[in-house]
Amino acid sequence: MSERMSDKAFENGEYLFSMMSFAKDEYIEEMLSDAQAEEIRAANLRSNITVERTDTDADTEKTPEVSKPTRYNPKRIALTACAAAFAVVIGINIFSGIGRMNTDSATTKKAESPVTAVDNGAMAKGEAEEAREAEDAAPDTAAAADNKGDEKKSGEVYGEETLEGGDMMMLPETDDDDTTNGDTKRAASVLLKADNGMTYRILGKAAASHKGEKVTVYKPANAQTEQDIYRFDDFEPDTLTMLDIGSGEYRLLIKSVLSPSTADDLYSGFKFDELLHCESGESNGTALVITEEEFRDTYMPVMFANPEEMLLTDEYTPQSGDYSMIMHCWLGTEEEKYFDLDLTLYRSSRLVIEIEGTKYTFEAQVPSAIFD
Amino acid sequence: MLEDSALIALYFERSQQAISETDLKYGAMCRTISVRIVGDRRDAEECVSDTYLKVWNTIPPERPNSFSAFISRIVRNLSLDCYRRKNAQKRQGEDLPFEELSECIAERPDDQRNEAVAEVLNEFLSELPKEQRIYFMRRYYMGEPLSDIAERYGISANSLGVTMHRLRKKFAKKLIASGIVSERGED
Numbered sequence: 372m373s374e375r376m377s378d379k380a381f382e383n384g385e386y387l388f389s390m391m392s393f394a395k396d397e398y399i400e401e402m403l404s405d406a407q408a409e410e411i412r413a414a415n416l417r418s419n420i421t422v423e424r425t426d427t428d429a430d431t432e433k434t435p436e437v438s439k440p441t442r443y444n445p446k447r448i449a450l451t452a453c454a455a456a457f458a459v460v461i462g463i464n465i466f467s468g469i470g471r472m473n474t475d476s477a478t479t480k481k482a483e484s485p486v487t488a489v490d491n492g493a494m495a496k497g498e499a500e501e502a503r504e505a506e507d508a509a510p511d512t513a514a515a516a517d518n519k520g521d522e523k524k525s526g527e528v529y530g531e532e533t534l535e536g537g538d539m540m541m542l543p544e545t546d547d548d549d550t551t552n553g554d555t556k557r558a559a560s561v562l563l564k565a566d567n568g569m570t571y572r573i574l575g576k577a578a579a580s581h582k583g584e585k586v587t588v589y590k591p592a593n594a595q596t597e598q599d600i601y602r603f604d605d606f607e608p609d610t611l612t613m614l615d616i617g618s619g620e621y622r623l624l625i626k627s628v629l630s631p632s633t634a635d636d637l638y639s640g641f642k643f644d645e646l647l648h649c650e651s652g653e654s655n656g657t658a659l660v661i662t663e664e665e666f667r668d669t670y671m672p673v674m675f676a677n678p679e680e681m682l683l684t685d686e687y688t689p690q691s692g693d694y695s696m697i698m699h700c701w702l703g704t705e706e707e708k709y710f711d712l713d714l715t716l717y718r719s720s721r722l723v724i725e726i727e728g729t730k731y732t733f734e735a736q737v738p739s740a741i742f743d
Numbered sequence: 744m745l746e747d748s749a750l751i752a753l754y755f756e757r758s759q760q761a762i763s764e765t766d767l768k769y770g771a772m773c774r775t776i777s778v779r780i781v782g783d784r785r786d787a788e789e790c791v792s793d794t795y796l797k798v799w800n801t802i803p804p805e806r807p808n809s810f811s812a813f814i815s816r817i818v819r820n821l822s823l824d825c826y827r828r829k830n831a832q833k834r835q836g837e838d839l840p841f842e843e844l845s846e847c848i849a850e851r852p853d854d855q856r857n858e859a860v861a862e863v864l865n866e867f868l869s870e871l872p873k874e875q876r877i878y879f880m881r882r883y884y885m886g887e888p889l890s891d892i893a894e895r896y897g898i899s900a901n902s903l904g905v906t907m908h909r910l911r912k913k914f915a916k917k918l919i920a921s922g923i924v925s926e927r928g929e930d
Contacts, residue, residue, distance in 0.1 A: 380842060381845065382851055383844070383845040383847075383849075384839075385839075386852075387847055388823075388839060388840065388844055388883060388886070389823050390860050391880075392816050392820055393861030393864060394864060394865065394880060395865050395868070396807075396813070397809070397812075398880055399815055399884065400809050400811055401877060402881055402884060403772065403812075407873070407877060408877075408895055408896060411874045411896045411897070412895065412896050413897070415874075415896055415898045
């Protein structure tokens with residue numbers, strides 16, 4: 372209790388605390404339930420996921436093997452993986468020198484990955500510096516903050532070309548490392564790590580591993596497109612699929628929008644609350660004075676909007692048209708590094724976040740729910 | 744440990760075993776709640792004893808639908824009474840989240856409005872996602888520290904802090920919208 376707390380505030384707080392005794396029996400039971408605690412705990416642990424991208428030699432890909440099912444909640448993993456990836460995008464780009472971005476690539480399909488973190492290929496080649504830099508870009512923005520100015524691989528998520536009817540889509544990079552790694556044909560991979568120690572590494576187009584053990588990635592018999600769609604046995608098909616688009620390129624499709632609670636997870640997980648501050652901004656052309664608290668409570672959830680939750684913040688959400696917001700933010704407490712974050716949530720359900728000229732585009736699948 | 748229905752049956756039989764079985768099943772919970780509120784183990788033990796007595800005197804005729812809710816509410820209320828008696832002169836309660844809850848209201852409503860406040864509280868709780876409702880209850884019903892809640896539910900204390908802040912804001916909005924309390928001033 373703060374010493375500054377007034378008697379009045381103390382009385383008010385004590386009053387509400389005592390009023391909690393009027394909570395319904397069912398809520399008290401629910402709160403006391405160990406089973407409920409276990410369920411929530413399991414879900415929360417699953418959701419605290421970071422994402423790394425690694426590059427591996429295509430030669431190392433092996434035939435997938437069957438693995439035992441896990442208790443993972445695939446939706447939470449997928450959602451958080453996307454959220455984490457996005458956080459990494461922001462973190463990496465911000466800290467690695469935004470000016471180095473190739474804005475031209477925003478319009479190309481061969482976009483660079485937002486999930487760049489560890490470049491095993493570079494390490495194998497003895498490119499120690501590059502490897503170290505890539506490691507520095509691991510998805511802890513706090514760590515990244517310590518390495519401001521370092522060169523890191525960074526890129527963008529770009530989903531201009533809608534797939535699967537407008538699914539939210541994360542486009543892991545089709546890396547250009549072929550040119551820097553001789554003849555080695557390389558395939559990108561993504562490592563999903565949960566803080567309970569579980570990891571999933573998605574290797575190229577047909578294999579994944581969990582704690583070093585291969586897990587099955589397979590092509591469903593009823594694939595409807597000419598392109599290969601691979602599924603992961605730990606993920607429901609409607610939450611995560613990987614689309615092989617040829618030439619060693621693939622897309623990871625995440626078919627959900629993110630909820631504020633997921634955003635919360637990534638927010639604290641990536642320590643944005645300590646690093647990212649917002650000074651001012653405008654919403655649909657109207658100037659805003661945004662406190663840090665508002666930024667955290669209101670705008671971050673909007674960025675990761677869940678249609679249902681959006682209803683709770685409809686005072687900030689236009690009922691029609693596009694929603695745009697520009698925020699003048701700064702990072703860190705020691706060194707103030709300002710940048711503009713331009714967010715546009717289109718009525719067509721496309722979410723575009725632009726940081727210093729680099730665009731990140733996400734496709735949501737339920738536009739009407741967002742705005743209607 | 745006995746099922747709650749069997750426990751209640753013992754009370755109806757006026758069996759002394761009811762008390763020992765209650766202590767076996769709910770003693771730890773009662774002590775935890777009470778210690779958090781009164782801040783003293785000896786006082787808490789007294790509150791728990793009084794709780795058992797009150798349960799004994801209440802059942803029968805009462806037959807609670809939820810024994811856990813019933814007994815937790817009794818120990819909570821008795822502990823709050825004890826807390827008020829002990830701290831009438833010296834304001835204490837350092838570990839209780841009074842300051843956090845004080846964000847929700849600018850003025851304490853009259854006691855005549857308690858029923859309305861309770862109604863808003865339950866409506867608010869009913870609208871929350873389950874996990875958020877549980878966090879809220881653990882913090883403001885049990886008086887549990889954020890770090891303990893975070894540990895129990897596998898969430899970072901930091902994230903939980905943000906969530907709790909949001910929940911308090913929602914609760915405050917709900918109370919204001921109901922007309923029970925006025926909007927906070929600049930105090």
